[in-house]
Amino acid sequence: MKSKGMWFLLIGILIGIILVLLFVLFNGRWNMNNMNHMWGDNSTFEQMDDHMMGNGDSGPMGHGTIQELEASDESEQPLPIPTPLKPDRVTESAIYYTVVADEGTSRFFQDGKSTETLGYNGDLLGPMLELPKGKTVVIDTINRLDEPTTFHWHGLVIPAEMDGGPHQAVPAGERAQVRLDIDQEPSTLWFHPHPMGSTAEQVYKGLAGLLYVTDDAQSGLPNEYGVDDIPLIVQDRLFTKNGELDYDAHMNVDGTTGDTILANGAVNTTFDVQTETLRVRLVNGSNARDFDFTLSNGEMMTQIATDGGLLERPVPMKTISLTPGERAEVLIDFSQVKDNVALEADGVPFTTFRIGELDKTSIDMPTSETIELSTDEKIDRQLTLFGMGNMVSINGKTYDPDRIDIEAKRGDTEVWEIENKPDMMGGMTHPFHIHGVQFRIISRDGNPPADHEKGWKDTVAVSPDERVKIELTFTETGTFMYHCHILEHEENGMMGQLKVTD
Numbered sequence: 001m002k003s004k005g006m007w008f009l010l011i012g013i014l015i016g017i018i019l020v021l022l023f024v025l026f027n028g029r030w031n032m033n034n035m036n037h038m039w040g041d042n043s044t045f046e047q048m049d050d051h052m053m054g055n056g057d058s059g060p061m062g063h064g065t066i067q068e069l070e071a072s073d074e075s076e077q078p079l080p081i082p083t084p085l086k087p088d089r090v091t092e093s094a095i096y097y098t099v100v101a102d103e104g105t106s107r108f109f110q111d112g113k114s115t116e117t118l119g120y121n122g123d124l125l126g127p128m129l130e131l132p133k134g135k136t137v138v139i140d141t142i143n144r145l146d147e148p149t150t151f152h153w154h155g156l157v158i159p160a161e162m163d164g165g166p167h168q169a170v171p172a173g174e175r176a177q178v179r180l181d182i183d184q185e186p187s188t189l190w191f192h193p194h195p196m197g198s199t200a201e202q203v204y205k206g207l208a209g210l211l212y213v214t215d216d217a218q219s220g221l222p223n224e225y226g227v228d229d230i231p232l233i234v235q236d237r238l239f240t241k242n243g244e245l246d247y248d249a250h251m252n253v254d255g256t257t258g259d260t261i262l263a264n265g266a267v268n269t270t271f272d273v274q275t276e277t278l279r280v281r282l283v284n285g286s287n288a289r290d291f292d293f294t295l296s297n298g299e300m301m302t303q304i305a306t307d308g309g310l311l312e313r314p315v316p317m318k319t320i321s322l323t324p325g326e327r328a329e330v331l332i333d334f335s336q337v338k339d340n341v342a343l344e345a346d347g348v349p350f351t352t353f354r355i356g357e358l359d360k361t362s363i364d365m366p367t368s369e370t371i372e373l374s375t376d377e378k379i380d381r382q383l384t385l386f387g388m389g390n391m392v393s394i395n396g397k398t399y400d401p402d403r404i405d406i407e408a409k410r411g412d413t414e415v416w417e418i419e420n421k422p423d424m425m426g427g428m429t430h431p432f433h434i435h436g437v438q439f440r441i442i443s444r445d446g447n448p449p450a451d452h453e454k455g456w457k458d459t460v461a462v463s464p465d466e467r468v469k470i471e472l473t474f475t476e477t478g479t480f481m482y483h484c485h486i487l488e489h490e491e492n493g494m495m496g497q498l499k500v501t502d
């Protein structure tokens with residue numbers, strides 16, 4: 001009897017060991033396949049693998065650690081305002097620009113080293129391009145990086161061949177020209193790279209610029225660029241002890257985050273407010289972090305626009321929440337404010353508004369038309385977002401450039417239901433972005449969207465276990481991307497292809 005018990009115990013232990021071995025092997029091989037498929041480069045793979053397995057702060061078994069944001073003790077510096085890009089020439093109907101993706105260096109800290117960064121027409125980030133509604137904008141794009149890049153015009157409703165998705169890669173040292181017919185609402189859009197395999201890294205290192213769709217008809221709002229109308233590209237970054245950026249070391253498969261907040265590429269910034277009302281165009285340009293923006297005095301901001309244009313009416317908001325890729329325009333009223341006020345992200349101040357003598361502002365809110373939407377009952381397509389780290393998918397699939405996932409007809413209006421299926425860790429919010437369209441949110445879990453979401457959108461946050469319905473009308477043709485805007489999720493294949501034909 002005794003020896004029989006021993007045998008059972010031994011066999012049990014053996015089975016246990018085999019199971020553990022199988023598990024370890026399976027995981028390791030899965031990761032290796034995935035990595036090689038993604039990067040085709042063993043050095044990156046080793047660094048990644050080391051990072052993932054080595055220190056246990058990310059990896060296949062859990063969502064990566066999100067760095068805690070910290071207030072900077074760096075001395076204050078004036079908020080850099082991206083330069084409005086001067087056209088090469090302007091004709092009756094067209095505006096010509098040149099945009100160069102280039103390598104540069106930047107110093108983020110007084111006591112820090114300068115570090116390699118990327119920028120458009122400069123060392124970091126990029127200029128602001130004005131795109132007047134009704135005009136044709138011709139852009140010569142030049143790639144001076146040592147690797148392919150693309151020039152993606154996030155939020156622009158243009159044909160797919162001009163869109164700068166992964167299919168429109170510009171090889172190192174080469175140039176390409178795009179022709180963009182601007183026919184959409186005045187709005188704050190942005191541009192960034194979108195090459196397969198290096199989007200996250202190129203954005204992290206600094207490639208992002210502003211696109212302002214403008215319209216003379218919209219004149220009742222503050223619109224003196226850099227004075228009463230300012231952009232704030234907000235990003236989180238992690239720096240080495242020396243103050244350098246090191247994407248390879250800090251990369252996280254579940255979305256790379258940092259503890260330092262950059263506003264227009266700078267740490268701990270100030271802006272001298274000169275007018276009673278300041279229009280701030282917030283862009284979440286981070287790779288993976290959601291931001292909750294608040295004012296340090298606890299006062300309300302007034303949200304006037306979403307990603308793709310003005311709201312039906314302004315909405316007072318204490319907190320503006322933006323996931324990666326999303327934008328919001330807000331008006332901040334300083335007329336009753338005596339002391340400096342900081343803009344905070346997740347409670348951490350990063351840009352201080354310094355109040356001096358304020359000029360009177362008179363606001364004449366332009367009204368935007370109310371649009372009739374489809375009813376909540378209709379669903380044309382269902383998309384399920386799932387997974388974490390490098391095991392992310394849409395409808396159970398990862399990106400395949402040779403597969404068209406959705407075919408649609410130009411002129412059609414469809415309702416998509418986007419579901420975020422929670423995983424065993426509970427899941428995480430995925431910002432879902434579609435190229436080539438601006439859409440409307442119909443409902444969240446069957447409820448109408450909040451007032452501040454009743455505007456044009458190109459990126460929508462979908463929380464774990466949530467179903468968001470959107471209505472979209474296709475006006476441009478070609479093969480467009482739709483994907484999660486956590487850039488590392490996109491790299492890991494959380495992306496599909498939408499083909500619109502006549």
Ligand SMILES: [Cu+2]
Nearest residue numbers: 430484486489
């Ligand atoms: Cu995602």
